[in-house]
Amino acid sequence: MADRTTLVLASGNAGKLREFQHLLGPLGHEVRPQQDFAVTEVEETGLTFVENALLKAREASRVSGFPALADDSGLDVDALQGAPGIYSARFAGEPKDDAANNRKLLEALEGVPEGQRTARFWCVLVYLRHAEDPVPHIVQCAWEGEILAHPRGEDGFGYDPLFWVPERGMSAAELPAEDKNRLSHRGRAMTALLAQLSGDS
Ligand SMILES: O=c1nc[nH]c2c1ncn2[C@H]1C[C@H](O)[C@@H](COP(=O)(O)OP(=O)(O)OP(=O)(O)O)O1
Numbered sequence: 001m002a003d004r005t006t007l008v009l010a011s012g013n014a015g016k017l018r019e020f021q022h023l024l025g026p027l028g029h030e031v032r033p034q035q036d037f038a039v040t041e042v043e044e045t046g047l048t049f050v051e052n053a054l055l056k057a058r059e060a061s062r063v064s065g066f067p068a069l070a071d072d073s074g075l076d077v078d079a080l081q082g083a084p085g086i087y088s089a090r091f092a093g094e095p096k097d098d099a100a101n102n103r104k105l106l107e108a109l110e111g112v113p114e115g116q117r118t119a120r121f122w123c124v125l126v127y128l129r130h131a132e133d134p135v136p137h138i139v140q141c142a143w144e145g146e147i148l149a150h151p152r153g154e155d156g157f158g159y160d161p162l163f164w165v166p167e168r169g170m171s172a173a174e175l176p177a178e179d180k181n182r183l184s185h186r187g188r189a190m191t192a193l194l195a196q197l198s199g200d201s
């Protein structure tokens, strides 16, 4: 990514937008939400995070004419054999609802004791220089944690209130934004993507 790139974030998620602006703004990059260009949500028909991220990035770049960054992410819970996984955003059905998803996750894990509630967030980032870019930059990162029995904290988004961060002894929704950005699946994936892109124009 060149110095001071303007890119479109191929996401309708305000929580992701906040985190990417925090990660990329200080480096001089302008992160514009896809809503600025009237990009509408694509159907996430892939069977993997990477396929879904590619679909989102391609559409946002096609419509906006800018390089696009897409994030497809989700929660992988061991006791649920990897669910909700790529279906995390709609775990409790349509329309997407974080509170309903969190309730459904707690129900699904009822009776599962501490120690067997291990989980991880996955984040797959795709960067396309243009809509027909045949060589997308792709990174995949996980963030290990455990699913709490009760929500804690007010910050973040999505499943953050139920995601225990062992290395910090608090939930992801209790972590200061700066710390979440440094530790999280998304923060570390962005760092890895920037490393991959350095030297690229
Ligand atoms: O740091 C996170 N903290 C809490 N929850 C998170 C995080 N990262 C992903 N998640 C959850 C939210 C959503 O339930 C799913 C992502 O689904 P995903 O399709 O990638 O995003 P989305 O539909 O909200 O927005 P969009 O597709 O427009 O980018 O995983």
Ligand SMILES: [Mg+2]
Pocket (backbone or CB within 6 Å): 044, 089
């Ligand atoms: Mg989505």
